[in-house]
Amino acid sequence: MSHKSPLNDDAISKAYQQQSNDMPSSALDDKILAASRRAVAAKPTSIAPKRSWRNMPFLPAIAASFFVAAVFVAQQEEPEHIIPQAEVAPMSISAPALMKSAAPEMMAEADVTEPLQFQGKIEQRDQQWWLITSEQDVLIESPPRNIADFEHQQALVQGHAGTSEGEVISIVIQEIKLN
């Protein structure tokens, strides 16, 4: 004769856990574990913590600093902003040479050179004074007040010549005297 008594919750739980011991087959275990090993063997990765932007919040700040510095340097190195040291050094080059270096396109038509001496006849044409040499006619720029005293006469002139394509086309007289 059997006497059946009700079980309480704890007894049910305990009984279930004692009786419930089913396990997957060892073949299935092997299959799953083999797959797990294959997965990591196919793409090995480091055990060390993976570096990411989240772990290194300072890196974006460093990158931004480099970017700003690079932009600054690039701006400093733009050709139009470069001033050669030789040209800013005082007394290292003559004024005409500096002008020629700074604006060669302007100096092409009217070059400025060291004072030169010319010999020729002083003439006036169309309100402009000219020095007529044996080779060419040279325009006298900013003629001196007494230029009229030398009109139609041979004179010895010293001044800065303006050239174009190697030829003297004008002169700024520093000194003039009869030849």
Add this chain to the structure above:
Amino acid sequence: MTKTELLTDEQLMLNYGKGDAAAFEQLYQKHKGGVYRYFLRHCSRADVAEELHHDIWMKLINARESYQPTAKFTTWLYTLAHNHLVNYYRKNSKAQTLDFDDIVEPEDELPDLSEQLTHSRQADELISQVELLPAQQKEVFLLRHEAGFSLEEIANLTKSSFEATKSRLRYAMAKLKQGVSYEP
């Protein structure tokens, strides 16, 4: 005792994601029984349980690199298992058996005697009774006794209310007490 034996499940999974195959083996040995029995009690068929068990662990292997320990590892594992089981039932036209809404179940939902006897021939009396519980009650019972979750964790995992979860466990225990008795 090796260093890895001291690690939590979450750390083991992270290590596996970084290529440590031994970490996975530890996790598998620790949880394979619970997961397998979770499926076996629901399906009552070893071949189906093995298939589902295999699927879940493969999902876990494939998710190794994206795993983030935002919750307990076991919560993640059994959430995967729960969802996979729901999908399995849907595919097999049994969606209603694992529809985890909060419908109150009738108290007198015991399996019929012939079904009970058939199962009892194949397994112990208590195991058979568990397998014959209504799906929702069985789910709560198994998550409680195979995975060791609290009622609150089970409620979260199954997306049910705490009260409904508590009721299901109470119904399950009541039915098991009715179906199982011992001889002193």
